[in-house]
Amino acid sequence: MDVATAVGSLQRRGDRRPWVVARLVGSPNPTTNRATVTIDGSEKVSLPYVPGSYAGVTLVYVLRDPDNTGMGPLILGPAYTEVAPPPPPADAPPADQPSTTTVTALIRPSYSGSYRTSVSAWDRWNVNRLGGRSTVWQGNQYGSGPMLGFAGYGTQVRDLGALSIQRIRVLTPLVKYSGSIVLQGSSSGTKPGGAPSSSGATASGVTAVDLTAAMCEAFRTGATRGLVAVGSAYRATYGTGHPSGMALQVTYTRRA
Numbered sequence: 393m394d395v396a397t398a399v400g401s402l403q404r405r406g407d408r409r410p411w412v413v414a415r416l417v418g419s420p421n422p423t424t425n426r427a428t429v430t431i432d433g434s435e436k437v438s439l440p441y442v443p444g445s446y447a448g449v450t451l452v453y454v455l456r457d458p459d460n461t462g463m464g465p466l467i468l469g470p471a472y473t474e475v476a477p478p479p480p481p482a483d484a485p486p487a488d489q490p491s492t493t494t495v496t497a498l499i500r501p502s503y504s505g506s507y508r509t510s511v512s513a514w515d516r517w518n519v520n521r522l523g524g525r526s527t528v529w530q531g532n533q534y535g536s537g538p539m540l541g542f543a544g545y546g547t548q549v550r551d552l553g554a555l556s557i558q559r560i561r562v563l564t565p566l567v568k569y570s571g572s573i574v575l576q577g578s579s580s581g582t583k584p585g586g587a588p589s590s591s592g593a594t595a596s597g598v599t600a601v602d603l604t605a606a607m608c609e610a611f612r613t614g615a616t617r618g619l620v621a622v623g624s625a626y627r628a629t630y631g632t633g634h635p636s637g638m639a640l641q642v643t644y645t646r647r648a
Contacts, residue, residue, distance in 0.1 A: 409456060411453055412453075415451060490648070492648055493647075500632065501545055504632045505541070509537055526631035528628070530621035531571075545611075552644060560603040573625075574622050577619060
């Protein structure tokens with residue numbers, strides 16, 4: 393196709409652009425100073441070009457003459473397409489959060505028994521009946537003198553590695569005599585040499601005792617390792633001699 397035909401085709405379509413982007417076909421001929429292009433999908437047309445580097449170029453700017461001034465079309469040079477800026481980096485994914493799970497563990501005491509303050513001795517009350525020496529007694533009746541029951545768990549709760557403890561329920565199966573057992577935390581996790589010491593909040597119940605949040609946290613950190621029965625009501629609670637005696641049902645959250 394000659395130049396007039398290619399350019400005229402654009403003009404007949406009412407195209408008044410002063411320049412267009414054309415596709416360069418092959419390499420320019422430096423001898424004739426002409427290069428072959430196609431304009432908007434037209435047939436090939438040979439046009440003069442402005443000398444320059446066309447290596448690797450596929451698109452060129454073509455100066456048109458929509459007003460037929462006689463200047464004629466001219467290839468001005470390579471049409472470098474604007475390189476789109478790289479997309480912004482995606483938001484960094486959040487650091488992997490360790491997943492957690494909530495489970496329940498049953499922890500039994502390693503020791504349980506009762507201290508009679510009247511004789512300053514351990515396990516001297518109904519040692520051959522009503523659960524024997526491991527029974528946890530509290531109160532004062534029938535010549536017993538004041539008694540403090542005790543159950544020690546060592547570091548079993550702390551060693552769970554709990555992130556948090558939602559609940560600790562103490563199973564307190566009744567041996568005999570009615571009334572609530574009243575429990576208080578102790579820093580002793582094993583049988584003390586003398587009377588067991590305790591401090592802080594108390595919790596009570598008949599066949600089960602739900603410890604307070606503060607008591608649960610103290611068990612989690614290991615500040616509390618045992619429980620002392622400090623109630624005044626005379627009653628006997630099974631200890632290590634019973635499968636669930638003074639056992640802890642610990643519901644806690646840990647890393648999965």
